Amino acid sequence: MKILVCVSKTPDTTSKIAFSDGNTKFDEAGVQWIINPYDEWYALVRAIELKEKDPSVVLHLVTVGGADTEPIIRKALALGGDEAIRVNANSSDSYYIASQIAAVIKDGGYDLILTGKETIDYNGSSIGGMVAELIDAPYLSLATQFNLEGTTATVTREIEGGEEVAEVALPVVVSCQKGVAEQRIPNMRGIMAARTKPLKVVEPVAADTLTAITGFELPPAKAGVKLVSPDNVAELVRLLHEEAKVI
Amino acid sequence: MVLIYIDQSEGHIKKASFEAMSYGAKVAEQLGTVAEGLVLGQVNDDLAALGKYGVKKVHQVNNDALNHLDAQVYAKVIAEAVTATNANVVIFSHNQTGKAISSRVAARLKAGIVTGASSLPDTSNGFVVRKTVFSGKAFAHVNILSSIKVISLSPNSYTTTVGAGIAEVNQLNIAVDAPKVKVTAVNKVTGEIPLTEADIVVSGGRGMKGPENWGILLDLAKELGAATACSRPVGDAHWRPHHEHVGQTGIQIAPNLYIALGISGAIQHLAGVNRSKVIVVINKDPEAPFFKAADYGIVGDLFEVVPKLTEEIRKMKAS
Ligand SMILES: Cc1cc2nc3c(=O)[nH]c(=O)nc-3n(C[C@H](O)[C@H](O)[C@H](O)COP(=O)(O)OP(=O)(O)OC[C@H]3O[C@@H](n4cnc5c(N)ncnc54)[C@H](O)[C@@H]3O)c2cc1C
Numbered sequence: 319m320k321i322l323v324c325v326s327k328t329p330d331t332t333s334k335i336a337f338s339d340g341n342t343k344f345d346e347a348g349v350q351w352i353i354n355p356y357d358e359w360y361a362l363v364r365a366i367e368l369k370e371k372d373p374s375v376v377l378h379l380v381t382v383g384g385a386d387t388e389p390i391i392r393k394a395l396a397l398g399g400d401e402a403i404r405v406n407a408n409s410s411d412s413y414y415i416a417s418q419i420a421a422v423i424k425d426g427g428y429d430l431i432l433t434g435k436e437t438i439d440y441n442g443s444s445i446g447g448m449v450a451e452l453i454d455a456p457y458l459s460l461a462t463q464f465n466l467e468g469t470t471a472t473v474t475r476e477i478e479g480g481e482e483v484a485e486v487a488l489p490v491v492v493s494c495q496k497g498v499a500e501q502r503i504p505n506m507r508g509i510m511a512a513r514t515k516p517l518k519v520v521e522p523v524a525a526d527t528l529t530a531i532t533g534f535e536l537p538p539a540k541a542g543v544k545l546v547s548p549d550n551v552a553e554l555v556r557l558l559h560e561e562a563k564v565i
Numbered sequence: 566m567v568l569i570y571i572d573q574s575e576g577h578i579k580k581a582s583f584e585a586m587s588y589g590a591k592v593a594e595q596l597g598t599v600a601e602g603l604v605l606g607q608v609n610d611d612l613a614a615l616g617k618y619g620v621k622k623v624h625q626v627n628n629d630a631l632n633h634l635d636a637q638v639y640a641k642v643i644a645e646a647v648t649a650t651n652a653n654v655v656i657f658s659h660n661q662t663g664k665a666i667s668s669r670v671a672a673r674l675k676a677g678i679v680t681g682a683s684s685l686p687d688t689s690n691g692f693v694v695r696k697t698v699f700s701g702k703a704f705a706h707v708n709i710l711s712s713i714k715v716i717s718l719s720p721n722s723y724t725t726t727v728g729a730g731i732a733e734v735n736q737l738n739i740a741v742d743a744p745k746v747k748v749t750a751v752n753k754v755t756g757e758i759p760l761t762e763a764d765i766v767v768s769g770g771r772g773m774k775g776p777e778n779w780g781i782l783l784d785l786a787k788e789l790g791a792a793t794a795c796s797r798p799v800g801d802a803h804w805r806p807h808h809e810h811v812g813q814t815g816i817q818i819a820p821n822l823y824i825a826l827g828i829s830g831a832i833q834h835l836a837g838v839n840r841s842k843v844i845v846v847i848n849k850d851p852e853a854p855f856f857k858a859a860d861y862g863i864v865g866d867l868f869e870v871v872p873k874l875t876e877e878i879r880k881m882k883a884s
């Protein structure tokens with residue numbers, strides 16, 4: 319059994335979001351980088367649990383990114399996993415990234431591919447579906463529970479208007495969210511071990527870029543809160559009705 | 566031609582698809598072409614009536630194999646429908662179904678995709694669509710470079726327009742593969758208003774003190790016809806079901822009105838609600854960060870304010 323977990327680097331949730339170069343570049347000044355939370359807490363931790371249950375599981379991580387993603391990959395390896403692969407390319411286009419991951423999967427022959435439900439910077443929710451299409455495997459999105467029995471995966475997933483339980487034979491691509499696993503803190507032993515785990519760098523395969531970001535924009539600043547006295551709740555109702563027109 | 570994927574749940578077409586059709590009709594008008602819809606599986610609603618959202622035709626692929634979502638099967642059918650109908654713009658809504666299939670369809674067609682879109686395309690220089698990034702803290706403008714373009718529209722970001730048209734209903738004959746995904750249980754939340762579709766959401770945080778106090782929140786929600794939500798600690802403590810938790814790690818919503826009761830407004834909470842059109846905060850701490858993101862606020866004890874608010878709304882509705 320070979321598992322591949324896709325991890326990406328994102329700014330910490332509390333980062334101040336600002337842009338430079340005439341609003342065309344994300345301003346990285348003072349930004350703290352983390353492993354995308356959905357990849358770390360859910361996809362990776364669940365994969366580690368599967369390996370703990372069955373030590374014959376081979377667990378690899380993959381990221382598509384520049385050398386600056388290596389500290390993040392080491393952090394992920396400190397939680398668990400046998401080896402990491404970094405595809406040496408920078409792109410914001412999902413199709414390009416998915417094509418790189420698909421090439422790694424075809425090379426490595428993975429049975430189970432786990433992703434996060436989305437990256438918290440570009441909010442694509444796209445890579446998992448694209449990878450599944452490129453390797454022609456089933457895709458189960460927005461998983462809240464994941465179990466493996468032999469080569470059959472049982473997944474609880476969020477669907478329009480509720481949840482459902484689905485069974486599928488491997489190989490499969492699954493995007494993970496809250497519920498799949500519980501967040502873990504890396505321990506000292508893991509951090510030491512991560513230093514010597516292999517981190518392979520591979521060059522990208524040729525792939526098309528189908529989208530390009532032309533600029534960024536911050537939402538208009540709120541005008542400021544209108545405070546209403548707790549003794550005059552009727553005034554709030556009037557404002558919501560007459561001014562904001564939302565009730 | 567602009568093809569809109571019309572999503573359905575239990576045979577009924579939902580609000581997000583009305584928005585997607587209205588949006589698609591406008592995109593078609595901009596491009597000097599027509600909008601058509603595509604629906605998969607058995608539908609109980611009147612498909613011809615969807616013409617009122619601006620679609621000239623509704624294509625249907627009706628096959629029992631499509632009654633459960635299998636992204637692999639769906640993507641193949643949708644991509645073939647795109648080819649068969651000569652569509653060059655394909656629109657999804659960025660709901661759970663859209664997240665499962667839109668990017669897969671795009672990859673199959675080798676088409677660029679913008680998910681979480683919140684504007685009409687700007688075609689003055691390419692085909693540029695605005696989308697939410699950084700969990701609602703910013704927008705990016707994305708140019709789609711491929712000849713076929715896929716857009717997944719953020720729910721509640723485009724206002725539904727209703728006209729008078731009647732759509733022609735057309736059965737498309739497309740072979741459907743046997744699904745590999747076997748659905749063994751379905752648990753639809755019935756009766757309640759789904760959070761992601763609600764126009765108004767009333768949400769409670771740790772300031773509610775305990776699950777036994779939720780009555781006043783539920784009364785307010787009922788009076789407003791609102792869905793209910795909560796902060797993460799409330800979900801974690803099982804005061805409320807997990808599926809109500811909004812924020813970075815929970816559900817992201819964009820209702821017209823979000824009312825936060827006893828929620829401090831941590832950045833991770835805001836990430837799930839900051840696209841709401843109007844935010845009302847009721848918190849006893851004037852320093853609570855949520856006030857900075859709010860449009861209206863009351864600094865006060867929610868246990869006193871909320872019942873009064875419900876009462877005042879009742880009065881307003883009666884007058
Ligand atoms: C990586 C990460 C991800 C996270 N994801 C999420 C997420 O998705 N969603 C989320 O919600 N949180 C998330 N959190 C947690 C978040 O940081 C906050 O801890 C959480 O939102 C606080 O919840 P709260 O506002 O209900 O509670 P508190 O912060 O404890 O706030 C309670 C508020 O109630 C007010 N209050 C108390 N009594 C009354 C009263 N009688 N009347 C009026 N007001 C009163 C207080 O003044 C206070 O402001 C995340 C945290 C991290 C680190």
Ligand SMILES: Nc1ncnc2c1ncn2[C@@H]1O[C@H](COP(=O)(O)O)[C@@H](O)[C@H]1O
Nearest residue numbers: 324326382433434436437442443444445
């Ligand atoms: N550059 C990347 N390298 C590896 N995995 C990625 C990368 N970008 C996204 N992913 C994976 O795809 C998931 C969904 O990302 P997205 O479609 O960009 O929102 C993430 O949670 C990751 O698991």
